[in-house]
Amino acid sequence: MWGFLKDLNAKGTTIILTTHYLEEAEMLCRNIGIIQHGELVENTSMKNLLSKLKSETFILDLAPKSPLPKLAGYQYRLVDTSTLEVEVLREQGVNSVFSQLSEQGVQVLSMRNKANRLEELFVSLVHEKQGDRA
Incomplete structure (x- = not known):
């Protein structure tokens, strides 16, 4: 359809x-x-x-037995031994994420958005409008 x-x-x-x-x-x-x-x-x-998105969160699937990554200047968390969640601010871009990981010998197998971008904005707009009414 x-x-x-x-x-x-x-x-x-x-x-x-x-x-x-x-x-x-x-x-x-x-x-x-x-x-x-x-x-x-x-x-x-x-x-x-x-x-209007201020940031996006990406999920990176890492190669098995990759070293534990460290990302300067980014909010991130290791979900498990092969999954990294990284918040990238609009002004940062993702190039530095890949540069830092490459320098550390961390191989990225795939990357995807954590959540739908429009959904994130919708939730943000709704909360903003509810705050305006309070």
Whole structure:
């Protein structure tokens, strides 16, 4: 179904999608409106909304028997012997993470976002708006 909607949209048809599946909304939508308790709390482009992220948390899968990593300037934690969770601030980027790990002989097998970026923003916006009402 999502492929059909993408094709239809690519042909110039505007689609209004309502969903609780924020990962799908992030993949499919160019513009987004977020409604909380019947109030429109955000109405912008997906690109603009995602630019508000202050940080992202990444999960790095490490090669077996890698040395214990140390990352200067980053919040991180070793989940288990082969999984590292790293918070990267927007202004930091990930290059330094890989440089530091490489210098320590730590091999990264794969990397993924810990959580859906749009979901993180949604939670942040909702908490921010609830704070405004208090």
